[in-house]
Amino acid sequence: MIEGFRAGCDDYIAKPFSVELLYQRIEAVLRRSENALDGVKCERFHYGDMSVDFERMQVYISDEPIKLSVTEYRILELLIKNKGRVLTRDMIIQKIWDDNENYVDENTLNVHIRRLRQKIEKDAGNPEYVITVFGIGYTFGET
Structure with missing residues (x-):
């Protein structure tokens, strides 16, 4: 996990995990990035x-x-x-x-x-x- 964070990951999910947990983490990332304007990746x-x-x-x-x-x-x-x-x-x-x-x-x-x-x-x-x-x-x- 530590190597992953050092490499630049934002989150980590340990196995086994529930589909609901995965879904909620994806939703959280989407909410955080919804209005981001960084000059390159804004949708x-x-x-x-x-x-x-x-x-x-x-x-x-x-x-x-x-x-x-x-x-x-x-x-x-x-x-x-x-x-x-x-x-x-x-x-x-x-x-x-x-x-x-x-x-x-x-x-x-x-x-x-x-x-x-x-x-x-x-x-x-x-x-x-x-x-x-x-x-x-x-x-x-x-x-």
Whole structure:
């Protein structure tokens, strides 16, 4: 058991064990990790009226599914997973488009941000999710 914990395990069940005990321990782990946002393994994210199911790549506003393009979704996901940080325009362009070393200018990013806001914001002119940090780039949520 000690070697297991030293190797990184979170729990241990000695044999023989009941199926109910196993079930309850699994439920406890799921409850603890339900809203964890560690930038990599989060399955569900909630902020205001928005929820994002990263596993299904689906965005909901007030429990209504919102249809986003792949690029719009990737921008939103990048901003959410970096919540609390300001991402420069260049950083976003590199993460979203530079995988294939394609050149994309800032106007392309502006168009995608505008379309994304039209789909997810109550008032695209006064956004609460995708926030512009003037002269720098964008952030998610409160500044």
